[in-house]
Amino acid sequence: MTLAVVPPQNSEPVFYVVDEHEHPEGASTMLGFWIYLMSDCLIFAMLFATFGVLGGNYAAGPAPKDLFDLPLVAVNTSMLLLSSITYGFAMLAMEKSRVGAMQAWLVITGLFGLAFISIELFEFAHMIHEGATPQRSAFLSSFFTLVGTHGLHVTFGLVWLVTLMVQVARYGLIEANRRRLTCLSMFWHFLDVVWIGVFTFVYLMGMLR
Amino acid sequence: MKTDTHALQPAPDAHGHGEHHAGGSRESYLIGFGLSVILTAIPFWLVMSGVLGDKQLTGLAITVLAAIQIVVHMVYFLHMNTRSEGGWTMMALIFTIIMVVIGLAGSEWVMHHLNVNMMPGHEMSGMK
Numbered sequence: 001m002t003l004a005v006v007p008p009q010n011s012e013p014v015f016y017v018v019d020e021h022e023h024p025e026g027a028s029t030m031l032g033f034w035i036y037l038m039s040d041c042l043i044f045a046m047l048f049a050t051f052g053v054l055g056g057n058y059a060a061g062p063a064p065k066d067l068f069d070l071p072l073v074a075v076n077t078s079m080l081l082l083s084s085i086t087y088g089f090a091m092l093a094m095e096k097s098r099v100g101a102m103q104a105w106l107v108i109t110g111l112f113g114l115a116f117i118s119i120e121l122f123e124f125a126h127m128i129h130e131g132a133t134p135q136r137s138a139f140l141s142s143f144f145t146l147v148g149t150h151g152l153h154v155t156f157g158l159v160w161l162v163t164l165m166v167q168v169a170r171y172g173l174i175e176a177n178r179r180r181l182t183c184l185s186m187f188w189h190f191l192d193v194v195w196i197g198v199f200t201f202v203y204l205m206g207m208l209r
Numbered sequence: 210m211k212t213d214t215h216a217l218q219p220a221p222d223a224h225g226h227g228e229h230h231a232g233g234s235r236e237s238y239l240i241g242f243g244l245s246v247i248l249t250a251i252p253f254w255l256v257m258s259g260v261l262g263d264k265q266l267t268g269l270a271i272t273v274l275a276a277i278q279i280v281v282h283m284v285y286f287l288h289m290n291t292r293s294e295g296g297w298t299m300m301a302l303i304f305t306i307i308m309v310v311i312g313l314a315g316s317e318w319v320m321h322h323l324n325v326n327m328m329p330g331h332e333m334s335g336m337k
Binding site: 030031034035038041042045046048049050052053070073074077078081084085088089091092186189190192193196197199200201204205207208 | 233234235238239241242245246249252253256257264267268271272274275278279282283286287293294297298301302304305308309312313316317320
């Protein structure tokens with residue numbers, strides 16, 4: 001919208017732009033995505049709080065010591081940590097516009113993520129097979145909700161990763177794809193941060209209970 | 210009066226928009242990864258070997274190590290600093306941390322007292 005201010009004399013009007021100026025496309029995406037991550041962080045915080053309150057209520061059922069296999073959790077943790085550093089290398093390759101190297105690092109990241117999900121599903125299946133289902137006790141309900149929500153996030157991260165690899169293969173490293181890859185990198189590293197809380201407060205603290 | 214054409218155009222580079230998310234270097238990623246490996250290995254070792262003996266002490270140690278590792282991830286992987294996006298990411302983070310601390314500490318506090326007071330054997334008459 002442009003406002004014309006009619007000057008007192010019969011001279012030409014002066015125009016001022018009163019609208020906000022144009023933002024370049026995607027200029028606010030990073031901040032917006034960061035705020036999404038923070039809201040996701042609140043979801044996880046509430047799930048952690050629920051687990052913190054209910055984590056000791058076994059209802060005479062299995063306790064963490066009967067269920068958790070720490071070496072397996074350590075392997076799982078290293079999978080996620082390795083996927084974080086390989087995504088970092090993918091971002092470095094992206095900054096140098098080396099598409100091939102970037103796609104290769106993304107494939108490795110995806111494989112580590114897939115390994116993480118597979119190990120987690122194996123663990124869940126093992127627990128459910130032993131009768132430690134989410135219905136068994138408040139501890140197990142809150143455990144499956146918290147760890148399952150994290151696992152779902154990683155799963156959707158993998159779907160997003162594959163989508164972006166197809167995008168880059170079809171359209172190359174255009175500005176929009178760079179922006180999307182940066183968002184996914186933040187998402188991926190954020191999930192690793194949440195996992196620090198999971199392995200510390202769910203698995204390690206569980207073994208100490 | 211002359212028409213001021215400049216008034217129709219935004220001032221060049223008046224805002225820090227379009228600035229690229231500050232990425233890290235290979236070194237910073239490797240430093241972050243190295244620190245993370247150490248900060249992950251120590252708590253697993255502490256719990257699996259039980260070297261500290263005392264469970265509360267071990268719990269405190271792994272909590273501190275987790276907090277340090279979260280900061281390491283924030284700095285080296287998420288490239289958090291006070292300058293990106295004009296400081297708004299840091300503001301959002303601080304706000305979130307406050308909410309998380311209130312949510313976690315508040316839940317634990319309230320529910321712990323509720324549990325203690327509902328414990329069998331604790332009659333209401335026995336309480337002050």
